[in-house]
Amino acid sequence: MSVTTSTSGSGQEADKGTVRSSTQDERLAQVGLAQRLIVRPEIGAALGALVVFVFFSVITEQFLTLGGVATWLDDASTLGIMAIAVALLMIGGEFDLSAGVMTASTALVTALLATQAGLNVWLALLVSLIFALGVGAFNGWLVMRTGLPSFIVTLGTFLALQGLNLGVTRLATGTVQVSGMRATEGYESAGLFFASTIDIFGQPFRISVVWWILLTALAAFVLVRTRFGNWIFAVGGAPTSARAVGVPLVRTKILLFMTTAFAGWLVGSINILRFASVQANQGIGLELQFIIAAVVGGCLLTGGFGSAVGAAIGALIFGMARQGIIYAQWDSDWFMLFLGVLLLAAVLVNNSLRRRAERVRR
Structure with missing residues (x-):
């Protein structure tokens, strides 16, 4: 009888040990590479970029030449700078429909001050930067103050800036164009900083590509390595909960609108100094x-999910496709069809990846 009892006890202990062991193994089990990739918002954009790259590399001769690479990187760079800032804002749960016209507004402010008022280009750039940050702060403050959708507020800003651009430019120059930047004081030094080229194996690459890469790295670092990055995800994904735990929701969103305005200023400065x-x-x-580009890069329209690197890849897809279509000698009208299909596919893929990521994290 004692032997039976001893055997039964040993079996129970063994069973308990097995349970403990399996539980411990489950806790300590490492997440596989595939699962780690699934939770990354930019994985869909990376796969799409690979497909576009291979496709145009095969069907065109110029696409993979050094000149071809420089061309589609240049095409993607200014779009990428803006897409990164817009992606941060979308992760924070907001939109800025004035981002496109902001690139023209800041360029016009710089050009008018330099050519019509005689200011040094560097001083004109500083004034246009202050103007951009002021508009961005106003957008953010108005959204937070009124509770209106940012879509509506920034649509109003878009229309106002468009009217100001046309009215002030025609009033100052008699036309809807400002030129003559090359004759202004400080143009050469400012042009080296914002619109010069870098020779790589004898092929000039625009410095805007360098700006694009640097801002992508900075935005990615801020998102995943800083407290402010955590705030961005929090205010976009669960603003009420974020406010309850002490996240400065108003300040965070205003700073995001200012970031978008800053990107518009940078792109406007690059354009005015490059084309004069x-x-x-x-x-x-x-x-x-x-x-x-931000949606293709993994951002959800509902906020709280996305990637700066993904937005940069989304812009890269644009640049490769736009120039690839030209190299393939297709009608450029097909690019709009490409955009529509790309947007729909990106939304479907992003929603699927988001659901899978949530299952993996559980």
């Missing part, structure tokens, strides 16, 4: 491309 002229109706319609 600017049209008053420039930038209209680009805001939709910025949003599409």
Whole structure:
């Protein structure tokens, strides 16, 4: 009898040990590579970029040449700078429909002050930066103060800036264009900083590509390594809960609108110093491309989910596709069809990845 009891006890202890062991193993089990990739918002955009890259590399001869690479990187760079800022704002749960026209407004402020008022280009750039940050702060404050959707508030800003661009430019110059930047004081030094080229194996690459890469790295670091990055995800995903635990919701969202305005200033500065002229109706319609690039990069329209790196990849897809279509000698009208299909596919893929990521994290 004692032997039976001893055997039974040993079996129970063994069973308990097995349970403990399996439980411990489950806790300590490492997440596989596939699961780690699924939770990354930019994985869909990366796969899409690979497909577009391979496709145009195969069907065109110029796409993979050094000149071809420089061209589609240049095409993607200014779009990418804006897409990154728009992505941060979308992760924070808001939209900015004035982002496209802001690139023209800041360029016009710089050009008018430099050519008409005689200011040094660097001083004109500083004034246009203050103007951009002021508009961004006003957008954020108005959204937070009134509770109106940012879609409506920034649509109003878009229309107001468009009217100001046309009215002030025509009043100051008699036309809807400002030119003559090359004759202004400080143009050469400012141009080196914002609009110069870097030779790589004899091929000039625009410095805007460097700005794009640097801002992508900075935005990615802020999102995943800083407290402010945590605040961005929090105010976009669960604003009520974020406010309850002490996240400065109002300040965070205003700073995000200012970030978008800063990106508009940077792109406007690059454009005015590169082309030395600017049209008053420039930038209209680009805001939709910025949003599409961010969505392709993994941002959800509902906020709280997305990636700066993904937005940069989304812009890269734009650049490769736009120039690839030209190299393939197709009608450029097909690019709009590409955008529509890309947007729908991105929304479906992002929703699917979001659900899978939530299951993996559980």
